[in-house]
Every structure is written in structure tokens, then in C-alpha cells.
Amino acid sequence: MIGMTVDSNSELETQIAEWRAYVRRRQEMHQADAEELEDHLRGRIADLTEAGLHPDEAFLIAVKRMGSLDELSREFAREHSDRLWKQLVLTGDDPAGPARSRRELPVMVACAAAAALAIKVPGWLGLDMDSDAAASFFLRNAGLFALAPLAAYFAWQRRLGAGVIGLLAAFFALGATAVNTYPMAGDSHTLVLAAIHLPIALWLVVGVAYVGGEWRSGQRRMDFIRFTGEFLIYYALLALGGGVLTAFTAGTFNAIGINPETFISQWLLPCGAVAAVVVAAWLVEAKQSVVENMAPVLTKVFTPLFTATLLAFLGAVAFTTSVIDVEREVLIVFDLLLVVVLGLLLYALSARNPAAKPGLFDKLQLALVVSALIIDVLVLIAITGRITEFGFTANKTAALGENLILLANLAWSAWLFLGFIRGRMPFGRLEQWQTRYLAVYAVWAWTVVLVFPPLFDFA
Known part of the structure; x- marks a missing residue:
């Protein structure tokens, strides 16, 4: 019984976290507003669970009773009339951005x-x-x-x-x-x-x-x-x-x-x-609201283009049975390509509504991630072959490490994406994985700056 209660509470916190993320993406909602809304939501959930409802049921009913975010935005605008975004919520004019201090x-x-x-x-x-x-x-x-x-x-x-x-x-x-x-x-x-x-x-x-x-x-x-x-x-x-x-x-x-x-x-x-x-x-x-309208559009435009490009490249590799050249300039191009793919994935995740169901664009992103993963494997095979033949250098070691880091990220992202699309994992798992992985990038970047020079005799 205790285990069921713990699981229910954990699932409830996950649902609240997804709701919170969705609310905070609304530009008219300041952080303090979102926190106030969350307090109201938790209070309603507590009242409903005390009345005997299951936490899942209490969450759904509480969210329904709170109304739509558009209605809540208008309410906040009337209560905080000094904010510039009141014009957006009440009249539909473009906002000048959140209120800034004079300094x-x-x-x-x-x-x-x-x-x-x-x-x-x-x-x-x-x-x-x-x-x-x-x-x-x-x-x-x-x-x-x-x-x-x-x-x-x-x-x-x-x-x-x-x-x-x-x-x-x-x-x-x-x-x-x-x-x-x-x-x-x-x-x-x-x-x-x-x-x-x-x-x-x-x-x-x-x-x-x-x-x-x-x-x-x-x-x-x-x-x-x-x-x-x-x-x-x-x-x-x-x-x-x-x-x-x-x-x-x-x-x-x-x-x-x-x-x-x-x-x-x-x-x-x-x-x-x-x-x-x-x-x-x-x-x-x-001017956050202007760019947040622009960036998701760019993501949706370039994701299918990059997916088509990567699939065409993999088709050409399979047809010609060619191997990737491991010259420095070529490796840089491939690493930049993988970084761009990862950037598209990250920004698509940050702009997505966590509560939305899997759709065609999510499947397209999975295809993009899997294509990038295969290319990363091909690059790693080429790099390891070069290292086996000529030994380690600073450039080859850096390329090896960076592609291994990208490989781990892309592989687990593909697995989480597949689980999400099949309805077996919540979308929040993808966000958590990507945000936690930032620490890996930080450690690697500092390693290259601080450890590589003495390790390779400053050459």
C-alpha cells in the first residue's frame, strides 16, 4: 500500500512538472505568476485527494477547474495592469517585451x-x-x-x-x-x-x-x-x-x-x-516572444531538410560502399553536422508542449537522430582505424572523445524518443536526459582546455 502511495505521488509530481513546463513557456506568464498558479493547483489537488479521489483524478479535475491559460492570462493582466504584455493579452497587439527595469x-x-x-x-x-x-x-x-x-x-x-x-x-x-x-x-x-x-x-x-x-x-x-x-x-x-x-x-x-x-x-x-x-x-x-515564434518555425523547416540530407548521405554510402575520409577538415565538417543535428533536437524539445501526444514531427526527429547516430558510428570507425594505424594525437583524441560523447547522447535520445512515440515513456524523460547531459559537455570542454595541452606536450 505504501509502495502504491509512493508511485502515485511520483506520477503526480511528474504530471505537475509537465504542467509547470507548459505554463512557463507562455511568455505572458512571469515566473512568479507560474509559481502562484502552481500553488493554486497543488491546493486544489490536496482538497480533492482528501475528499477521496486518486491523485491522477485529482490532477485532471484541478487542471480543468483552473481553466485555460488564455483566461488565466487575462486575469493576471487585469491584476497587474502595469505590465507591457497587458496589450497582448487584452487587445492582441504585439508586445514590446516584458517590463524591464530602468537601469x-x-x-x-x-x-x-x-x-x-x-x-x-x-x-x-x-x-x-x-x-x-x-x-x-x-x-x-x-x-x-x-x-x-x-x-x-x-x-x-x-x-x-x-x-x-x-x-x-x-x-x-x-x-x-x-x-x-x-x-x-x-x-x-x-x-x-x-x-x-x-x-x-x-x-x-x-x-x-x-x-x-x-x-x-x-x-x-x-x-x-x-x-x-x-x-x-x-x-x-x-x-x-x-x-x-x-x-x-x-x-x-x-x-x-x-x-x-x-x-x-x-x-x-x-x-x-x-x-x-x-x-x-x-x-x-x-524580445523573447518574437524569437520564440521564429525559432520553432526554423526548427520545423530545417529538421526535415537535415533528415533528408542525412538519409541521402547514408544511401550514397551504402550504394558506393565508400568509407569516410578522416582528414582533419572532413572530421570537422562531420562533427559540425552532428552538433547542428543535436542543436535542432535540443531546441525542438525546448519548444515542444510536453503534454502533446506524439505526432509526425516526433517521428521525423527520431529519423534524424537515428541517421545522425549511424553517421557518428561511421565516423568513429574511421577515427579508430586512423588511431590504430598512426597512434594518438591531440586532434584525433579530441575527435574520438567528442564523437563518443555525441554517440552516447544520440543513442539514448533515440531510445527515449522511440519509447515516447510508442507511448511507453513520458516526454519529460527526454528533457531530463538532455539537460543533465550538459554537465558532460562541460567536463569534456574543461578537460580539453586544462588536460590536453600537458598531456600532449603542448604540441
Whole structure:
């Protein structure tokens, strides 16, 4: 009897978690609103279970009695008339975004300006940006220049405590110390690997700031995944706009006999690139509803296209009996392809209604994951064959490790997807798996940055 009660409570908590995730995806619902709604829901469930209903029945009746989210949104809008999203809920106008504090824009501008100025400090100290030494320096520190101000912005916005801020600072100091004190030559493989993986490691550190230090919360980790997808969209848009600005700057000044090449190469491009990191993050926070309408559409467009491409590639491999070339550039292409597939999967999961039943798009995603899994196996066979023949190097070891990590993720994701589509597993299991796997990426990225250089003699 006790076991049945424990199982019922566990199932009830799973149902409430799925309901909570659905509520929090509504842009008109602030976190405090969602928490208040959950308190109401739990109170109704408690009353119904005390009256003798089974927890499952109590949950369904309580949700039904609370009404639709549209009705609840209107109720909250009337009670909180100072919020900008009242126009969306009551009149249907496009929202300007959630209410922002008056200080948020100046703080964002200050952090973006700090990033832009920080990347110029080495030049002011005598490091010529056109020299080989400067190229090596900026290769090592590009991630630090871009992401430290972003972490500071989120630390201020989320009002992080001293302990969490100290942890963030420690990780940034650790990364800066490693890449700048290890005796890696400018053309060494370990330097290139560290330069690639340090921004990934620091981005996950930024994630700790983004979730307000609540990294153990699966829902908050999923929020960060959603933010990452939206951030990439906005940064790409800013980069396109920056390209247009650069072209107009060059064209207009050349027309009057002034060569702006130095200004563009040493000021506009480097300062704009790092400042745009903070600006893009602020835009995601300020205009979430716009991007959350865009990103799921992009996911639904590119998922079938990538699925068709991967299936066509596997068909070509089977028809020609060709093997994958293991040259460095080819491996990079395949790893990027697998990362894009994983990104599509992650963002589709973050944008999906957990309560919705399996549909055609879920089956399409399963086909995409299985296709990527097969390609990953083919790549691993090629890599292990190369290592067996020529031995381990930093690049081959990094490629081996990354493809093994992706293999584990894709394999278990395919299994969970299959279970969900067959009605044997709840959708929440997929979300939990992906959010928990972020820790694996973090550990691997820091391993490449901190362990690989001395392990391979800084070569």
C-alpha cells in the first residue's frame, strides 16, 4: 500500500512538472505568476485527494477547474495592469517585451562597452593587432573578452549572491590562467583545441549565471538551452547587420578618398563582435516572444531538410560502399553536422508542449537522430582505424572523445524518443536526459582546455 502511495505521488509530481513546463513557456506568464498558479493547483489537488479521489483524478479535475491559460492570462493582466504584455493579452497587439527595469539598458550598454574596450587594451599596451603574437593572444582570449562581460551582466540582472559570483570568477580565472600560461606555440594543435573548447566551457559557466545559480533545476537548464538557441539567432542577425554596416562604411569613405580599412579591422569588427554578444543576450531577454515564434518555425523547416540530407548521405554510402575520409577538415565538417543535428533536437524539445501526444514531427526527429547516430558510428570507425594505424594525437583524441560523447547522447535520445512515440515513456524523460547531459559537455570542454595541452606536450 505504501509502495502504491509512493508511485502515485511520483506520477503526480511528474504530471505537475509537465504542467509547470507548459505554463512557463507562455511568455505572458512571469515566473512568479507560474509559481502562484502552481500553488493554486497543488491546493486544489490536496482538497480533492482528501475528499477521496486518486491523485491522477485529482490532477485532471484541478487542471480543468483552473481553466485555460488564455483566461488565466487575462486575469493576471487585469491584476497587474502595469505590465507591457497587458496589450497582448487584452487587445492582441504585439508586445514590446516584458517590463524591464530602468537601469537594465544602461547596464547592458556598460557591459557591451566594457567588452569592446577590453579587446582594445592589449593594443594600447603595445601588442600590435597585426602581429603573430597578437594573433596567438586573441586566439587564446577571444572567449574571455566576449563572455566575461556577459556573465557580469547576468550576475547583475539575476542578483546573484557572492558565493555564485565567486564561483563564476574562479572558472573564468582558471580558463584565463590555463590558456595564457601553458607554453603552447601559436601553431600548436593543443592551442587551437583549447581556443575552440574554452568558449564552450565558459558558455556553460555563463549558463550558471543565466539560471541564477539554480543549475540543479532541470527546468532552468532547459530555459538556458532555449536561450542559447535564441541567442544564436539574434547574434547571426546582428552579424548580418554588421556586415552591411561594414560594407557601407567602406563604400562611403572610399568614395571621398578616405581608406577606412584600419578603423574597420582594428575597431569596428573586433569591438562590434564582442559587444554584440552582450547585445544579443539582452535582445533575447527583452524580445523573447518574437524569437520564440521564429525559432520553432526554423526548427520545423530545417529538421526535415537535415533528415533528408542525412538519409541521402547514408544511401550514397551504402550504394558506393565508400568509407569516410578522416582528414582533419572532413572530421570537422562531420562533427559540425552532428552538433547542428543535436542543436535542432535540443531546441525542438525546448519548444515542444510536453503534454502533446506524439505526432509526425516526433517521428521525423527520431529519423534524424537515428541517421545522425549511424553517421557518428561511421565516423568513429574511421577515427579508430586512423588511431590504430598512426597512434594518438591531440586532434584525433579530441575527435574520438567528442564523437563518443555525441554517440552516447544520440543513442539514448533515440531510445527515449522511440519509447515516447510508442507511448511507453513520458516526454519529460527526454528533457531530463538532455539537460543533465550538459554537465558532460562541460567536463569534456574543461578537460580539453586544462588536460590536453600537458598531456600532449603542448604540441
